[in-house]
Amino acid sequence: MQSKVQLSVLFLFLIGIFLFNNCSDPSNESKDFLPTGGSVKIQLLDPVETLDPLKIILHSDWHISKNIFEGLVGYGDTYDNVEPLIAQSWEVLENGKKFIFKLRRDIKFHDDPCFPGGKGRNLTSKDILFSFERLASPKSNNINWGLFIDKIVGINDFNKNISDSISGIKLINDYEIEFHLTKPYYTFLKILASPPAYIIPKEAVVY
Numbered sequence: 001m002q003s004k005v006q007l008s009v010l011f012l013f014l015i016g017i018f019l020f021n022n023c024s025d026p027s028n029e030s031k032d033f034l035p036t037g038g039s040v041k042i043q044l045l046d047p048v049e050t051l052d053p054l055k056i057i058l059h060s061d062w063h064i065s066k067n068i069f070e071g072l073v074g075y076g077d078t079y080d081n082v083e084p085l086i087a088q089s090w091e092v093l094e095n096g097k098k099f100i101f102k103l104r105r106d107i108k109f110h111d112d113p114c115f116p117g118g119k120g121r122n123l124t125s126k127d128i129l130f131s132f133e134r135l136a137s138p139k140s141n142n143i144n145w146g147l148f149i150d151k152i153v154g155i156n157d158f159n160k161n162i163s164d165s166i167s168g169i170k171l172i173n174d175y176e177i178e179f180h181l182t183k184p185y186y187t188f189l190k191i192l193a194s195p196p197a198y199i200i201p202k203e204a205v206v207y
Contacts (some may be wrong), residue, residue, distance in 0.1 A: 094185030
């Protein structure tokens, strides 16, 4: 059965950051101002077909989803510039075969009924692991699966139900996670900035 994301929950706290950066007066240096409520209007030439990160292929879908979700990293001013988002920083080891990401500790999922008591919670490394297990799961019918085939150790076996875990992704603690690649990939960080690598909570997904 195809997975279905309850998209209302996936309004990550980052929409607030988006609003602040794009709608506030840059000359206002006050740290007391935070936007509350309101709406964002965006003109699109094409319809939005899906906001499930694993099924996004159209630019219009990506244009909206990148203001709702975030990945470990994201694109900066150009597609050649990758900047930290959920990841506070990262370290590249073993000649590009190992990445250790340190996560920000101030990220929370938006309040939603899918969470106990309707209260959103902090994002941790377990959410990173879950999101990658979901994108690699054959049950998800990830149309962007080709971006990840052969790249992370053990991800192919997980996709084929040979293994019940992705051996190349290891939790260090709640705010650190390791990725072991099958070989160095210059484009790996750019792949992590793409929609399929957006991070979602387990509570928001049903199969």
